[in-house]
Amino acid sequence: MFSIRRFCLLALSLAHVWSVTAKSSTGDSVLVVVDPKRQAQYSQFLDGLKDRGYDITFRSSKAEKPLLIEDDVPNYAHVILLAPESKNLGGKDITPQNIVELLNLKTNVIVTLSPAQTSLSSLASEFSLILPPPASPLISYFPKRDESPTLIPISVPDKSSPVLTKHIAPVWFSGIPQALGNSPLIVPILKAPAESFAGELLTQGGSAESLVDAADKGGEGLWAGSSLGVVTGFQTASGGRITWLGGADMLTDELFQKSLPDGSKPGNADLARDITAWTFQEELVLRIDQVNHHIVNTTISKELYTINDNIVFSADISKWNPSENKWEACSGLKDLQLEFTMLDPFIRTALPPVPGSPGKYSVSFRAPDRHGVFKFVIDYKRRGWSFLHSSTTVAVVPPRHDGYPRFLSAAWPYYAGAISTSIAFFLFSALWLAGDARDSRKGQKGAKAQ
Amino acid sequence: MSSKSQPSSNPMASLWNSYNDQTSNRLKFIDSFLVYLMLSGIVQFAYCVLVTSFPYNAFLSGFSSTVGQFVLAASLRSQVNPANKDEFKEVSPERAFADFALGSIVLHFFVYNFLG
Numbered sequence: 110m111f112s113i114r115r116f117c118l119l120a121l122s123l124a125h126v127w128s129v130t131a132k133s134s135t136g137d138s139v140l141v142v143v144d145p146k147r148q149a150q151y152s153q154f155l156d157g158l159k160d161r162g163y164d165i166t167f168r169s170s171k172a173e174k175p176l177l178i179e180d181d182v183p184n185y186a187h188v189i190l191l192a193p194e195s196k197n198l199g200g201k202d203i204t205p206q207n208i209v210e211l212l213n214l215k216t217n218v219i220v221t222l223s224p225a226q227t228s229l230s231s232l233a234s235e236f237s238l239i240l241p242p243p244a245s246p247l248i249s250y251f252p253k254r255d256e257s258p259t260l261i262p263i264s265v266p267d268k269s270s271p272v273l274t275k276h277i278a279p280v281w282f283s284g285i286p287q288a289l290g291n292s293p294l295i296v297p298i299l300k301a302p303a304e305s306f307a308g309e310l311l312t313q314g315g316s317a318e319s320l321v322d323a324a325d326k327g328g329e330g331l332w333a334g335s336s337l338g339v340v341t342g343f344q345t346a347s348g349g350r351i352t353w354l355g356g357a358d359m360l361t362d363e364l365f366q367k368s369l370p371d372g373s374k375p376g377n378a379d380l381a382r383d384i385t386a387w388t389f390q391e392e393l394v395l396r397i398d399q400v401n402h403h404i405v406n407t408t409i410s411k412e413l414y415t416i417n418d419n420i421v422f423s424a425d426i427s428k429w430n431p432s433e434n435k436w437e438a439c440s441g442l443k444d445l446q447l448e449f450t451m452l453d454p455f456i457r458t459a460l461p462p463v464p465g466s467p468g469k470y471s472v473s474f475r476a477p478d479r480h481g482v483f484k485f486v487i488d489y490k491r492r493g494w495s496f497l498h499s500s501t502t503v504a505v506v507p508p509r510h511d512g513y514p515r516f517l518s519a520a521w522p523y524y525a526g527a528i529s530t531s532i533a534f535f536l537f538s539a540l541w542l543a544g545d546a547r548d549s550r551k552g553q554k555g556a557k558a559q
Numbered sequence: 560m561s562s563k564s565q566p567s568s569n570p571m572a573s574l575w576n577s578y579n580d581q582t583s584n585r586l587k588f589i590d591s592f593l594v595y596l597m598l599s600g601i602v603q604f605a606y607c608v609l610v611t612s613f614p615y616n617a618f619l620s621g622f623s624s625t626v627g628q629f630v631l632a633a634s635l636r637s638q639v640n641p642a643n644k645d646e647f648k649e650v651s652p653e654r655a656f657a658d659f660a661l662g663s664i665v666l667h668f669f670v671y672n673f674l675g
Contacts, residue, residue, distance in 0.1 A: 513614075515675050520614050522606045523621030526599050527670050530624045534663050537592050537632075541656065544585060 132161060132431035133389045135215060136186025139163045140177065142203065143191040144170045151191060154360045154381050163187075163389075176202055183216040187389045193223035193284075193357045205232035212349035217388050221357035224285050236343045237290030238353060241307040241332045247286045247339065247355065249305035254370045259283050259310065260358075262369050263302055263339065265376055270298045271493030272342060272387040278376035281364040284356015286337035296342035296493045298352065298384060300335050307332035340380070342387060348495055352388045386431065393494045394429035395439065398468070400499050401425075402485060405473055414505045415512065416478050422447055422485055423471035424460065424499065438468025445470055445497075448486040455479065460487065480507050589636040593629060600625035620673035627666045635659040 139158060143151065148167065159165055166185065168175060170192035175184060188211060190203065205228060208218055220229055226243040233240050249261045265277040286301045324331055339355040358364055365377045386392045403410050405419040414420060424447075428439035440462040449456040455477040463469040476483075483505050489497035516524075582590070600622055607618045638647050638655035647655070 517614055517617075519611050520617035522603055522610075523617040524674060526603045526621035527624045527667075527674050529599060530596065530621075530628050530670075531667050533592065533595060534628060534667070537588075538656075538660055538663075540588065541585075544588065545653075545656075 132386075132391050132434055133163075133186065134394045134429040134431075134436075135217070135390045137162055137164050138185045139165045139187045139189060139389075140168055140175065140185040141165055141189045141191055142168050142170055143189075144194075147192075150361045150363070151357075153362045153365045153378065157378065157382060158385060173202055177207055177211055177216075178214070181214075183211055183214045185216065187217045187219075189219045190229070191221055191357055191360070193221040193227070193229075194225055204228065205235065208232060208351075209235065212345045212351055213347055215347065215349050217349060217390060218351040219354065219385070219388050220351060221354045221360075222285055222287075223356060233287065233353060236351065236353070237292035237295055238338075238341060238343075239288040239290060241285055241288075245307045245309055245332065246284060247282070247301055247305050247307050247337075248310065249302055251302070251304045252370055257283075261302065261305060262375070263299060265299060265380065269300070270296065271393060271491075272296060272298050273380070273383050274386075274392065275379070277379045277383070278373060279369055280376045280380045281359060281367055281369075282339055282356065283358040283364075284339065284354065286332060286339050286355055287341055287353060288332065289336070289338050289341065292343075293490075293492075294344055294346065296344060296387075297338050298342050298387075299338065299340035299380070301337040301339050303335040305333065305337075307337070340384060342384075342493070344493075344495070346496070350388045350390060352384055354384075387493070390495070391429065391431040395442075395489075395495050395497055396427050396429075396436065397487065397497055397499045398425040398427050398436075400485065400487070400501055402501065402503070412503060414476050414503055415508050416476055416480055416505055418476045418505075419473060420476055421471060421473040422460070423463070423469055424487060425468050426470060426497070427468060440467050440469070442470070442489070444491075445487065445489055447472055448488070449474070449477070449483055450486050451479070451481045451483045454486070455483070476505050480505050583641070586636060586640060589632055589639075592632050593636070596625045596629040596632065600629070616673055617675075620670045624666065624670040627670075628663060631659050631662045631666065 141155065145167075148155075155165060166175060177184060177188060208220070208229075209232075211218055220232075222229065222233070222240065224244050224246045230240050230243075246259045247261060248258045250258050252262070254262075260281060260283045262279045263282050264279040265273060267273075267276055280299070282299075286305070286307050289295055289297060338353075340352065342350060342352045344350050354360070359377055360381055364375065365381075367375060369375050383392075400423070401410060402420060402422045404414070405421055424445075426439050426442065426445075427436035428441075429435075430437045442462070445460040447456075447458055447460040448454040456474055458472055458474055460470045460472050463471045481504075483503055485499070485501040485503065487497055487499040603618065603622045603625065607622070612618050635655055635658075637643055638650050638658075639652045650658075
């Protein structure tokens, strides 16, 4: 009895261990680059990460080690750059080029910006984010409050971004906004309030006139309104995720706890949780487990299809479940498409989920009446979701020489024509030769007669 | 020979009479073969236009067998015609027939390959 209880306890504790292990689909090691003097300010945020099972390594913003990438292999699954003020983050290692390289190696990055210009400010434009001029933080005088106009409570509309999962209370924000470019890879997470603008504070020598000037010039140089982002995600084509925070202050313990103007608790902790969950590939992560194609009513996959064959294509798709720490079949995609392409898609059709078999999507279609090298292509790119791409090459050939129907009744006149021509040729030849012989005999007779 | 033919009011009839009178039996024999091939080709073409061109390869091979045979027979006719003796000094009638037979056999080989 006792042993059973112990076993149960062991199982429970094991389950507990499992439940707190990393929930990211790509790994649990996190490098946090932070000024050691300010590290304590972020304790709640970092402890939250640890509680979710992340294995955090700290690196001073002035130190050169540990390296982000060693021997072309990333050392960490995720990187947080929490030292926005540092002009020169850790010397040679943390450069815009290296961060791009990290993303190519599928490391996820959270970058915090600040009104000061750093080497990372120039990187933002590579991600289609346009930063305001240096030393112009986001300012809002609404709602009326005691705090500095640069410390702004921003309300978070429900479902305003696929990244934000649930209702989040307004968050405190202090930092710079980003104007969003046209890149479809951008995932806006939090927008600036409509009545906010970026500029120099009046108390620090700025003036409202620069804003008026900008407005007079038709908005040129005007950084204002809700089209600006303050927290913006970006998912690269290779699947790496990077999130730009307009300021690091929103992650501090102070702002995690500071009461909103109406006295309620701010949503900074929830927002930080959602941002890290998305950036670290916990949420909105899909993958294609396998694809399968065969002729209708058979099961064997073929490399070669004949024109006009009826083909069944199916794909199994999983979604990462961060709470169970495993991949789960996902039948929830309603707008998945399959393309059958040879340079251009000859067929583009919906790939609907199969009722009754979770995670399976299947469609049957007739191959085009065109031979060549075709590809089954799934290309599912939705804002916030990891991109699904699958391409399977098959050949579509004309029927083999014995694949056609033969001796059709409709063709009998042609067969008869060809056969009768041959017979006529033989008869003609025979008669011609016979006539030749007769002629030559005649000729001989004629010669004798002469 | 011209003394035999009566001046006629009908040019077609006079053409026919002159052909009958002036053409040797051998050439007439080739001509009848040519006429047969032409009729066979016309029938197949009419069937293709009026009924069906499917299967198209059968039509092509049946029709081209008559056309090809017609061309070969026509060249045989011009080579054995005594009137063209000056043009084909090198080619004896026997040689011409051998060419015709070989060409026809090759033609029929291709036709039957393409017919099915």
